[in-house]
Amino acid sequence: SKAAVNVTVTGAAGQIGYALLFRIASGQLLGADTPVRLRLLEIPQAVKAAEGTAMELDDCAFPLLDGIDITDDPKKAFDGVNVALLVGARPRTKGMERGDLLEANGGIFKPQGEAINAGAADDVRILVVGNPANTNALIAQSNAPDVPAERFTAMTRLDHNRAMSQLAQKLGVALTDIKKLTIWGNHSATQYPDLFHAEVGGRNAAEAVGDQDWLENTFIPTVAKRGAAIIEARGASSAASAANAAIDHVHDWVNGTAEGDWTSMGIPSDGSYGVPEGLISSFPVVCKDGKYEIVQGLEIDEFSRKKIDASVAELAEERDAVKGLGLI
Ligand code: NAX
Numbered sequence: 001s002k003a004a005v006n007v008t009v010t011g012a013a014g015q016i017g018y019a020l021l022f023r024i025a026s027g028q029l030l031g032a033d034t035p036v037r038l039r040l041l042e043i044p045q046a047v048k049a050a051e052g053t054a055m056e057l058d059d060c061a062f063p064l065l066d067g068i069d070i071t072d073d074p075k076k077a078f079d080g081v082n083v084a085l086l087v088g089a090r091p092r093t094k095g096m097e098r099g100d101l102l103e104a105n106g107g108i109f110k111p112q113g114e115a116i117n118a119g120a121a122d123d124v125r126i127l128v129v130g131n132p133a134n135t136n137a138l139i140a141q142s143n144a145p146d147v148p149a150e151r152f153t154a155m156t157r158l159d160h161n162r163a164m165s166q167l168a169q170k171l172g173v174a175l176t177d178i179k180k181l182t183i184w185g186n187h188s189a190t191q192y193p194d195l196f197h198a199e200v201g202g203r204n205a206a207e208a209v210g211d212q213d214w215l216e217n218t219f220i221p222t223v224a225k226r227g228a229a230i231i232e233a234r235g236a237s238s239a240a241s242a243a244n245a246a247i248d249h250v251h252d253w254v255n256g257t258a259e260g261d262w263t264s265m266g267i268p269s270d271g272s273y274g275v276p277e278g279l280i281s282s283f284p285v286v287c288k289d290g291k292y293e294i295v296q297g298l299e300i301d302e303f304s305r306k307k308i309d310a311s312v313a314e315l316a317e318e319r320d321a322v323k324g325l326g327l328i
Helices: 015-025 044-060 098-119 133-142 157-171 205-209 212-224 226-234 240-255 302-324
Strands: 005-010 036-041 065-071 083-086 125-128 152-154 182-184 192-194 263-268 280-288 291-294
Touching: 005 015, 015 036, 015 044, 015 240, 036 044, 044 065, 083 098, 083 133, 083 240, 098 133, 098 302, 125 133, 125 240, 133 152, 133 263, 133 280, 133 302, 152 280, 157 182, 157 192, 157 205, 157 212, 157 240, 157 263, 182 263, 182 302, 192 212, 192 302, 205 212, 212 226, 240 263, 240 280, 263 291, 280 302
Parallel strands: 005 036, 005 083, 036 065, 083 125, 125 152
Antiparallel strands: 152 263, 182 192, 182 280, 263 280, 280 291
């Protein structure tokens, strides 16, 4: 049988952690033939709660779960890690400026990047979920110079899935009919969900919608502000859907995207589509043999260009801010 894969989850006692860990342990992250060993990283005050979740994981008697370690030490958490899900982050609280938020998260993602650099397995793959996800990923990546930069990714799959669902409902089609949707840019309100390259039953999605006003003034803001709408309705931020997106992101990265389709991942730019090299921005990607590649050659019209540029400009500002703080 296969050797166990070390999967580290940070913020394990949080609400996304609670929705995520059981799915990892049941085999949905890496497949039904791959045992997993879980490492849970928490801050000292939340270690006890993580231990409670670990008790419940034990009580599921998952055949694929090879063991659980719980720690508040990033060095221990990332020693030998194959898949790192960086979920724990410092949320924005009332009165907090963006600079304060970036600095507080730098205090988390810089040491975690250093610990990944020191101890991760050669095949390590990292997904940053904790917000601001793209820039937190950039901080971790910049502090892990010995790990290939492309192993650091940020989650825009929830935005991707939200866009899929909004489009399916608008057109009254099955989700399986929709292909090649893209989220470009930052996981923030400036993100650009792109229907101009998407297909519905083989037809261009923007043409199938045939309503630029809906696309611009309903679809894009609904997807981009969905997180706030969930908080408004549920009284808590997206958790199960975020965990589901993290599962989808890593599953596709490891096992590949479907033939004739692609997905969206926040990844270090190689300069494609005019996105400055090194920024961690969302692109259309195809995954194969455990690697991803940016889909090349898409024609970007003026509308899409403006939207992509605006979101990328925000990423560049965030990068400059964390550079100014000495975090990268
Ligand atoms: P919670 O506040 O429920 O949980 C966060 C957990 O992280 C807490 O248990 C906390 O103790 C822990 N933590 C804090 N600092 C840590 C550190 N240095 N090391 C290890 N653990 C640490 O938040 P939750 O709802 O689970 O959300 C987690 C993060 O995901 C937030 O930053 C949130 O903004 C972000 N999200 C990102 C999404 C995306 O699409 N990229 C969507 C969902 C979510 O909003």
